[in-house]
Amino acid sequence: MCTGKCARCIGLSLIPMSIVCIVVNILLLVPNGETKWTEHLSLHVQLAAGFIGGGIMVLCPGISAIRAGGKGCCGAGCCGGRCRMLSSVFSSAVGALGAIYCLSVSGAGLKNGPKCLTEQDNTWSYPFENSNGDYLGNSTLWTQCLEPPKVVAWNVTLFAMLAAVSALELVLCGIQLVNGVLGVFCGDCRKTEDA
Structure with a gap:
């Protein structure tokens, strides 16, 4: 596959993934x-890793990769295509950092669990913080959280989605770096009229 077509495919994949993270x-x-x-x-929700890291920081490389795969403002021909590819390299590095940020925050969010009103002392705390993620496989422990209702299932589902999508974003940004x-x-192996 030509580097331009590969870049365009990666960009078209990164954009919906970044929107999902947001x-x-x-x-x-x-x-x-x-x-x-x-x-x-x-704290893991307040860090907005899906919005900043997996969202905005990956949306830009997605757009840059699409532009690298076609004609853009840098002009047509060898020099313009290489200029757009160089731009996509830097954008992909930023996107990879954003995906790493999102992946690490969502992983920590899964490990520590949500902040909720606990039944033990009727205060807002992290009841699963020291469980090393063991609460994930034992849904009977989830009843320790009184409010918000079903917050553990909510957080587990959404942080797992963020972790999975940001892992895919990291792989795609890495591929686009190499590409x-x-x-x-x-250069690009495509003919000028195919771009």
Whole structure:
């Protein structure tokens, strides 16, 4: 596959993934779709890793990769294509950092669990913080959280989605890094009229 076509395919994959991360992050801000618990959100939700890391920081490389795969403002021909590929290399590096940020925050969010009103001492805390993620396989422990209702299932589902999508984003940004470097040095094998 030509470097330009590969870049375009990667870009077309990264854009929907970044939008998914943004939407999932927005859902994390409103447990069970209600806004009355927003002052008790966990630190991992407040870090907005899906919005910033997996969203905005990956959306830019997605757009850059699509531009690298076609005609753009840098002009047609060898030099313009290489310029766009070089731009996509730097953008992909930023996207990879964003995906790593999203993956690490969502992994920590899964490990520590949500902040909720606990039944033990009737305070807002992290009841699963020291469980090393063992609560994930034991849903009977989830009843320790009184409010927001079903917050553990909500957080587990959404943080797992963020972790999975950001892992895919990281792989695609890594592929585009290599593809972009090849495009800078080797050019694009497509004919000018195919671009």
